[in-house]
Amino acid sequence: MSFSYNVKEELSRLSSSICCQRAELASLVRMAGSIKIFGGKKKIFLQIQTVHAPTARRIYKLLRKNFNSPVQIAVKRNSFLKDKSLYIISLDINDCKVLLKGLGILPAGDSFEFQKTIVNPELIKKRCCRRAFVRGAFLGSGSISNPRGPYHMEFVTPDKNMAETLIKLINSFGLKSKKVERKNNYMIYLKDGDHISDLLGIMGAHNSLLKYEDVRVLKDMRNSVNRMVNCETANLNKTIDAAVRQINCIKYLKDNNMFDDLSDNLKDIAELRLEYPDLSLKELGQMLDPILGKSGVSYRLKTIENIAHKLQSRKGEL
Numbered sequence: 614m615s616f617s618y619n620v621k622e623e624l625s626r627l628s629s630s631i632c633c634q635r636a637e638l639a640s641l642v643r644m645a646g647s648i649k650i651f652g653g654k655k656k657i658f659l660q661i662q663t664v665h666a667p668t669a670r671r672i673y674k675l676l677r678k679n680f681n682s683p684v685q686i687a688v689k690r691n692s693f694l695k696d697k698s699l700y701i702i703s704l705d706i707n708d709c710k711v712l713l714k715g716l717g718i719l720p721a722g723d724s725f726e727f728q729k730t731i732v733n734p735e736l737i738k739k740r741c742c743r744r745a746f747v748r749g750a751f752l753g754s755g756s757i758s759n760p761r762g763p764y765h766m767e768f769v770t771p772d773k774n775m776a777e778t779l780i781k782l783i784n785s786f787g788l789k790s791k792k793v794e795r796k797n798n799y800m801i802y803l804k805d806g807d808h809i810s811d812l813l814g815i816m817g818a819h820n821s822l823l824k825y826e827d828v829r830v831l832k833d834m835r836n837s838v839n840r841m842v843n844c845e846t847a848n849l850n851k852t853i854d855a856a857v858r859q860i861n862c863i864k865y866l867k868d869n870n871m872f873d874d875l876s877d878n879l880k881d882i883a884e885l886r887l888e889y890p891d892l893s894l895k896e897l898g899q900m901l902d903p904i905l906g907k908s909g910v911s912y913r914l915k916t917i918e919n920i921a922h923k924l925q926s927r928k929g930e931l
């Protein structure tokens with residue numbers, strides 16, 4: 614099961630108070646519902662669609678509890694849906710009017726286009742109800758990526774007013790959500806792992822939040838270990854490059870019978886370098902008598918390199 618599915622499953626099982634139930638239902642209906650009109654308004658009904666069985670059960674329960682009207686559920690399954698079941702919850706015209714008026718999402722007059730209505734502010738006055746509203750939106754058409762990949766959470770709706778309300782609501786919790794317009798839809802999304810995690814908690818998905826955080830902690834740790842290893846590898850490469858350069862210069866001086874002309878100090882450090890190519894400058898210095906510091910060793914090896922380079926350029930080999 615996907616991470617999204619598990620979050621929805623957890624949200625579907627939450628219990629909530631009556632005020633919140635209405636807010637959640639209003640949001641669910643606006644996100645996943647549509648009005649179907651047949652035969653020139655002779656037959657009108659509200660249809661709420663979802664491919665998620667626990668969400669369908671929740672919608673059914675919320676409707677039964679709050680509106681006491683007959684609700685029909687149909688299940689569709691075909692190859693177009695890639696073997697997923699589509700649950701269609703429908704109410705007929707009268708029940709539909711009662712429901713939409715009760716949820717404050719039916720515009721004045723005879724119109725049935727609730728997409729043109731502003732979300733009723735009464736519905737989301739209380740903090741508990743604002744949380745329920747976001748929960749309903751997620752159940753209706755939200756999704757979240759597995760935290761092992763890039764952090765992403767989104768809500769999709771064709772309803773501009775709903776999109777704007779949702780952004781305001783999410784951001785009122787101190788989070789940052791943004792909106793993009795795509796064909797006939799608005800996508801509201803969050804990209805920040807901390808914010809997504811917070812929103813899971815705000816919706817009431819506490820188990821999912823813990824799982825999300827577990828994966829994030831592991832991922833962060835792995836990233837910082839990788840960063841550390843990369844950094845150390847880079848330093849190591851620099852050290853090896855320097856040692857190879859020094860050894861080449863020393864060998865060049867020997868091949869050209871110039872080695873014996875070096876001072877004893879330089880000869881000593883050169884012999885040590887040849888014998889211990891993988892020791893650090895500090896370690897080489899500690900093998901000298903008297904002990905020489907890192908910068909002293911570095912200076913002597915640089916001097917050897919300079920002598921070798923001068924000889925090379927004099928012979929036209931550089």
Ligand SMILES: [Zn+2]
Nearest residue numbers: 632633741742
């Ligand atoms: Zn409430």
